Amino acid sequence: MRGAVALIVGGGLLLGGTLPVQALALAKSAGPPGTPGMTAPAGTRTVVYDGYEVSVPASWPVYRLDSEPQQCVRYDTHAVYLGAPSANQDCPAWLIGRTETVSILPAATDGPSATTLRFTSSAGTLAQSRGVVMQDSSDHVLQLTPPAGKSVTVTATYGSDLPLAERVLASLRTAPAGTPWTPATSAALLTPGPAASVAAMARMPAVSAAGLPQATQGTLKVSPSLPGPPAPWPAQGAPSPARVRHRATPVFGFDTCAVPSQAALRQWRRRFAVVAVYIGGVNAACYDGNLSASWVHRAVRLGWSMLPTYVGPQAPCYGYGMRIGPGAAAREGRAAAEDAAWHAWRLGLPAGSPIYYDMEAYGYRSWSCTAAVIAFLGAWTREINARGYTSGVYSSMSACISDLQWTAMARRPSYRPPQALWYAQWDGRYELNDGRLRWPWYQRSKQYRGPHNLTVGGITMNIDTDFVDGPTAR
Numbered sequence: 001m002r003g004a005v006a007l008i009v010g011g012g013l014l015l016g017g018t019l020p021v022q023a024l025a026l027a028k029s030a031g032p033p034g035t036p037g038m039t040a041p042a043g044t045r046t047v048v049y050d051g052y053e054v055s056v057p058a059s060w061p062v063y064r065l066d067s068e069p070q071q072c073v074r075y076d077t078h079a080v081y082l083g084a085p086s087a088n089q090d091c092p093a094w095l096i097g098r099t100e101t102v103s104i105l106p107a108a109t110d111g112p113s114a115t116t117l118r119f120t121s122s123a124g125t126l127a128q129s130r131g132v133v134m135q136d137s138s139d140h141v142l143q144l145t146p147p148a149g150k151s152v153t154v155t156a157t158y159g160s161d162l163p164l165a166e167r168v169l170a171s172l173r174t175a176p177a178g179t180p181w182t183p184a185t186s187a188a189l190l191t192p193g194p195a196a197s198v199a200a201m202a203r204m205p206a207v208s209a210a211g212l213p214q215a216t217q218g219t220l221k222v223s224p225s226l227p228g229p230p231a232p233w234p235a236q237g238a239p240s241p242a243r244v245r246h247r248a249t250p251v252f253g254f255d256t257c258a259v260p261s262q263a264a265l266r267q268w269r270r271r272f273a274v275v276a277v278y279i280g281g282v283n284a285a286c287y288d289g290n291l292s293a294s295w296v297h298r299a300v301r302l303g304w305s306m307l308p309t310y311v312g313p314q315a316p317c318y319g320y321g322m323r324i325g326p327g328a329a330a331r332e333g334r335a336a337a338e339d340a341a342w343h344a345w346r347l348g349l350p351a352g353s354p355i356y357y358d359m360e361a362y363g364y365r366s367w368s369c370t371a372a373v374i375a376f377l378g379a380w381t382r383e384i385n386a387r388g389y390t391s392g393v394y395s396s397m398s399a400c401i402s403d404l405q406w407t408a409m410a411r412r413p414s415y416r417p418p419q420a421l422w423y424a425q426w427d428g429r430y431e432l433n434d435g436r437l438r439w440p441w442y443q444r445s446k447q448y449r450g451p452h453n454l455t456v457g458g459i460t461m462n463i464d465t466d467f468v469d470g471p472t473a474r
Contacts, residue, residue: 267457334380
């Protein structure tokens with residue numbers, strides 16, 4: 001079922017029958033809302049913001065975004081974010097992966113992916129606030145919208161530990177009157193220095209959820225109170241896109257983790273013509289509050305083209321994050337493509353636009369790992385084409401690009417190659433004449449320099465730089 005479905009615990013008009021699912025509820029030890037003198041269970045801390053408090057694992061740092069306006073809201077490491085994120089976050093370009101986090105935002109602020117979340121199911125409701133908890137299972141997001149008149153929206157992301165995210169949301173309650181807000185943690189904990197690496201982040205110890213409230217069994221009732229998409233999501237898109245058109249001259253582009261603000265786009269248009277945009281996926285690591293159909297429309301009016309990018313499951317031999325199941329690679333590839341096409345459609349990207357799958361470099365390689373990646377991406381290409389879009393793949397020249405090239409040369413009958421490649425080769429050379437590639441130049445784009453800071457028009461971002469001759473969206 002597509003669109004938003006609200007599920008409400010307790011009495012009321014029954015619409016569509018009752019569903020026995022794992023519902024969120026306060027643990028008995030938490031007490032009723034606003035009970036004075038409550039203490040956090042062992043192994044947790046209580047975080048207070050704007051009249052609410054929530055219990056989180058004690059090791060999670062807390063960031064007050066009103067006092068740290070450029071703090072990156074990132075989903076690859078455990079954290080609590082309080083307040084409205086800046087339109088110009090200071091995010092490292094290399095982030096990838098999604099784990100358990102919680103954000104408490106003013107109700108007037110768009111939550112993460114507010115215009116592009118694909119709520120298809122519900123985790124239940126919070127009995128103490130009657131707020132509805134919705135789930136986007138493709139992007140691993142839970143979002144609590146309290147009743148009208150309440151001052152906050154609460155969003156939780158999750159990786160492989162959905163129960164932990166549910167328990168964190170289940171602990172939300174009204175704070176006793178006069179309870180001071182929780183101060184910020186030093187941003188140094190979340191802003192790695194130049195020597196930091198993705199691998200170092202992957203070695204972070206697991207977080208214990210000891211003491212957090214346990215979810216309880218409940219009965220949910222369906223309510224049609226939340227809006228769905230602006231128009232019915234088509235079961236199939238337009239026919240498969242035609243042959244990719246040749247760009248007259250390659251142009252320069254950049255990619256960064258967080259979607260840039262319109263102010264940044266206006267200034268950076270002096271130097272670049274293409275910007276990569278992360279439109280969704282279970283391993284997308286940054287808050288994308290800037291992203292919407294209107295953002296896309298305004299970017300095009302400023303003269304930008306885009307590389308729409310989807311960050312879904314990674315290779316089975318990748319080091320961390322959500323990974324492809326080798327026995328379900330084709331099915332997961334189709335599901336990722338269908339979800340990516342939905343995001344592209346919701347953002348107003350026209351039929352024929354490319355959607356690039358971000359398959360990060362996988363170091364240890366075996367035939368079973370390569371076979372899963374190829375099966376996944378072959379199914380991705382078929383489904384993306386069936387939905388009316390152009391299939392692209394981003395990866396390292398030494399990893400997935402090499403495997404795609406080998407498979408294409410082997411002419412395997414069940415394999416369908418992507419129509420565009422965007423390859424990472426950080427040699428500092430903006431050229432596309434790599435003799436190892438069989439794809440035509442007009443199907444190629446190259447990321448020729450890795451993460452670095454660049455300032456244009458007084459606005460600094462951490463970016464990768466690209467030389468683009470392949471298909472773009474606009």
